Amino acid sequence: MGIAVEAEDLRRTYRSRTGWARARRTEVDAVRGISFSIERGELFGLLGPNGAGKTTTIKMLNTLLIPTSGRARVCGYDVVADTREVRRRIGYVFGGDRGLYDRLSGLDNLRYFAELYGVPPREQKRRIGELLDLVRLTGRERERVEGYSRGMRQRLHIARGLLHRPEVLFLDEPSIGVDPVAARELRGAVADLAAAGTTVLLTTHYMAEADELCDRIAVIADGAIQALGTPAELRARAAGRVGTREPTLEDAYVAIVQPS
Amino acid sequence: MSGLRLLTVGGVIAYRALFNWTTPGMFVGTLLVGPLFQLLFFAYLGRQLQVADDRFYIVGNAVLAASLACVFGGTMAVGNERRYGTLGHVLLSPRSRTAIFLGRAVPYAGNGLLIAVTTLTGGALLLGLRVPPGALPGLALALAVGSLSCACFGLALGAVGLRLRDIWVVSNVSVAVLLLFTGVNVPAAALPGWMAAAGRFLPITHAAEAARVLAAGRGIGAALPAIGREVAVGAAYAVLAAALLTVFEAESRRRASLDTL
Amino acid sequence: MIAVGALLHAKHLSRSPLEIAISLVVPVVQATLAVYLLRSGGAGDRLLDAAVGAGMMGVWSSVLFGSGAAIQNQRWQGTLEMIMLAPRRPALVLVPITLATALTGTYAILATLLWGRLLYGIRLDFAHPVAFAVVAPACILSLGLFGLLLAATFVLLRNANALANTLEYPVWLVSGMLVPITVLPGWTGPLAAALPTTWAARALREATGGGPVWPSAALCVGIGLTCAVLGAFALTYVERRARASATLALA
Numbered sequence: 001m002g003i004a005v006e007a008e009d010l011r012r013t014y015r016s017r018t019g020w021a022r023a024r025r026t027e028v029d030a031v032r033g034i035s036f037s038i039e040r041g042e043l044f045g046l047l048g049p050n051g052a053g054k055t056t057t058i059k060m061l062n063t064l065l066i067p068t069s070g071r072a073r074v075c076g077y078d079v080v081a082d083t084r085e086v087r088r089r090i091g092y093v094f095g096g097d098r099g100l101y102d103r104l105s106g107l108d109n110l111r112y113f114a115e116l117y118g119v120p121p122r123e124q125k126r127r128i129g130e131l132l133d134l135v136r137l138t139g140r141e142r143e144r145v146e147g148y149s150r151g152m153r154q155r156l157h158i159a160r161g162l163l164h165r166p167e168v169l170f171l172d173e174p175s176i177g178v179d180p181v182a183a184r185e186l187r188g189a190v191a192d193l194a195a196a197g198t199t200v201l202l203t204t205h206y207m208a209e210a211d212e213l214c215d216r217i218a219v220i221a222d223g224a225i226q227a228l229g230t231p232a233e234l235r236a237r238a239a240g241r242v243g244t245r246e247p248t249l250e251d252a253y254v255a256i257v258q259p260s
Numbered sequence: 261m262s263g264l265r266l267l268t269v270g271g272v273i274a275y276r277a278l279f280n281w282t283t284p285g286m287f288v289g290t291l292l293v294g295p296l297f298q299l300l301f302f303a304y305l306g307r308q309l310q311v312a313d314d315r316f317y318i319v320g321n322a323v324l325a326a327s328l329a330c331v332f333g334g335t336m337a338v339g340n341e342r343r344y345g346t347l348g349h350v351l352l353s354p355r356s357r358t359a360i361f362l363g364r365a366v367p368y369a370g371n372g373l374l375i376a377v378t379t380l381t382g383g384a385l386l387l388g389l390r391v392p393p394g395a396l397p398g399l400a401l402a403l404a405v406g407s408l409s410c411a412c413f414g415l416a417l418g419a420v421g422l423r424l425r426d427i428w429v430v431s432n433v434s435v436a437v438l439l440l441f442t443g444v445n446v447p448a449a450a451l452p453g454w455m456a457a458a459g460r461f462l463p464i465t466h467a468a469e470a471a472r473v474l475a476a477g478r479g480i481g482a483a484l485p486a487i488g489r490e491v492a493v494g495a496a497y498a499v500l501a502a503a504l505l506t507v508f509e510a511e512s513r514r515r516a517s518l519d520t521l
Numbered sequence: 522m523i524a525v526g527a528l529l530h531a532k533h534l535s536r537s538p539l540e541i542a543i544s545l546v547v548p549v550v551q552a553t554l555a556v557y558l559l560r561s562g563g564a565g566d567r568l569l570d571a572a573v574g575a576g577m578m579g580v581w582s583s584v585l586f587g588s589g590a591a592i593q594n595q596r597w598q599g600t601l602e603m604i605m606l607a608p609r610r611p612a613l614v615l616v617p618i619t620l621a622t623a624l625t626g627t628y629a630i631l632a633t634l635l636w637g638r639l640l641y642g643i644r645l646d647f648a649h650p651v652a653f654a655v656v657a658p659a660c661i662l663s664l665g666l667f668g669l670l671l672a673a674t675f676v677l678l679r680n681a682n683a684l685a686n687t688l689e690y691p692v693w694l695v696s697g698m699l700v701p702i703t704v705l706p707g708w709t710g711p712l713a714a715a716l717p718t719t720w721a722a723r724a725l726r727e728a729t730g731g732g733p734v735w736p737s738a739a740l741c742v743g744i745g746l747t748c749a750v751l752g753a754f755a756l757t758y759v760e761r762r763a764r765a766s767a768t769l770a771l772a
Binding site for chain 1: 276348350514
């Protein structure tokens with residue numbers, strides 16, 4: 001098996017200055033020492049309230065941010081020193097409808113990023129075709145993205161993240177604003193990827209989604225991991241707090257982030 | 261080989277993705293007709309005040325016509341990543357930043373060349389300027405070099421735009437500054453020393469000089485030194501753009517200073 | 522209501538660095554250009570004309586881009602439909618915007634005059650200082666009213682910006698903003714006579730250099746008011762048409 005993603009005591013502080021003449025510095029500790037590791041092929045969930053540090057954690061792992069302290073490795077490569085090797089092996093998908101070139105067609109968006117992500121020219125056409133099939137955009141690929149619905153944009157995001165067959169995929173709230181049917185299909189696609197050996201790090205606000213998909217889940221709040229375990233282990237923590245019924249992951253989550 | 265592909269194919273797709281003015285109305289209105297009116301404005305002003313002859317104004321403004329597309333285009337080529345929220349995805353690429361971003365300057369330079377040629381043709385026809393046919397290849401070269409160096413200048417502005425909120429201010433002011441400092445509309449000799457000196461470090465100045473020499477029928481040999489200087493200015497801005505992008509990216513990873521989402 | 526609206530919009534525009542740059546920096550650059558052109562053309566005694574003329578060029582740019590952008594920006598912000606929904610005549614809603622663009626254009630004149638005084642020691646000896654003080658605001662407001670007609674046409678256009686970008690130089694040229702251009706082809710004469718910018722430039726030039734200021738000023742205001750009436754009618758028509766063809770929200 002082996003380790004795909006490894007974080008050791010990751011910390012990240014944002015400094016911002018306000019004012020010109022008398023600059024006031026404010027520091028925000030977004031992530032305060034997070035450690036975990038993800039096995040190859042594992043589907044790992046990162047749950048937590050807004051502003052808990054999920055996106056910051058992902059951005060440190062995918063090389064867009066340098067940790068203030070601590071270390072992280074992806075596929076054995078250091079995210080600070082070996083950025084190029086890390087970037088060859090990761091895909092990044094985030095929710096929301098930004099992050100695409102609106103005036104290009106879906107196909108052209110994929111062609112451009114295939115170029116950027118180093119997909120060999122000879123493979124590009126076949127790979128893009130496969131992915132369009134996978135995310136069911138075949139037939140719509142020549143339309144401009146500005147006319148796409150939210151779900152279509154989201155699927156295009158996913159296709160882009162998969163272009164270069166990444167070993168590790170970061171999914172940052174991929175199901176945000178996606179309708180229930182599309183969300184279910186999305187879950188199916190993610191599960192298939194994991195089954196095929198892709199390591200997935202998923203953040204989401206939908207507990208059922210996390211429960212269904214994830215092998216293990218870390219709950220973070222205030223920049224630190226509050227709980228880590230399989231969905232069943234986490235659910236077990238909430239046993240006895242919800243009366244006689246079987247506790248759900250949501251019960252466990254609420255118990256963790258909002259201890260009474 | 262694959263670097264070349266990134267430079268060309270990537271550059272063209274990025275042009276279509278990020279250039280706001282590709283609609284026919286915008287292109288013709290802003291980029292083709294606009295500069296022609298600008299040329300006429302200064303040519304008539306020059307006639308009225310008897311500052312310089314038509315050739316001075318027609319050739320100079322034709323070279324300058326490229327600057328609009330190149331400066332604003334270069335700004336859009338980098339700055340618009342912010343508008344679409346795609347910067348993070350581009351920065352995740354393991355490939356050379358220089359190839360990704362310099363490739364983007366090429367289509368704008370081509371665009372600028374097209375505009376410069378159209379403006380020159382239009383201006384010459386409307387005002388009745390005769391250009392010796394033998395000068396045409398040299399003129400094309402001067403216009404192309406001017407456009408390319410201007411596109412690199414725009415790219416450097418675009419890089420600044422990654423950090424600056426109001427980059428349009430900078431590009432608008434830059435276009436105005438080019439109008440004044442490049443000696444296109446006021447003969448450099450009539451400008452105060454420091455303006456003329458500043459102009460020598462801006463794109464267009466040397467290309468306009470070369471184009472005038474050529475249009476006067478003095479042969480490519482007489483124009484080559486100025487063309488060489490224009491190439492040097494353009495190369496300097498290309499290096500500056502690459503350096504800024506590298507610095508900003510490195511800094512952003514440390515201080516989260518770019519909108520990478 | 523119009524005054525309050527205009528001031529509010531002017532305030533809004535004054536907070537945009539882009540607007541400030543366009544109405545301050547660019548006219549100053551144009552004025553510098555004009556000074557060196559006039560000097561090397563042996564007309565160094567008409568530098569005050571250059572300062573005032575470059576300022577007027579700035580007013581025109583401000584009105585032109587302002588009216589074009591007013592519509593476009595409201596569209597992008599999704600507020601155009603909101604504005605049209607207001608229980609007022611559309612002209613009353615748009616007039617403050619275009620007047621505001623003219624008002625911010627005033628910065629241009631102030632900037633170029635100040636710049637000319639400080640950097641080039643241009644003496645501000647107006648032939649009719651009182652007339653200048655009255656005529657300048659009147660002409661600027663008339664250009665603002667002309668802006669209403671522009672805005673009304675721009676509502677219909679998807680690419681209002683493209684037209685605006687095209688119209689900057691020709692109007693400067695034809696209306697002789699910097700210096701009256703006598704070497705233009707004859708057919709531009711009637712065109713120039715119909716533009717309020719021509720009369721505004723002429724009135725201001727007469728106020729600085731001497732001449733009968735009031736006829737030109739009156740013509741400028743008259744044309745401005747006519748444009749306002751035409752613009753109001755056009756807007757009412759445009760609004761109805763846009764509602765029928767659903768082009769109001771088009772972005």
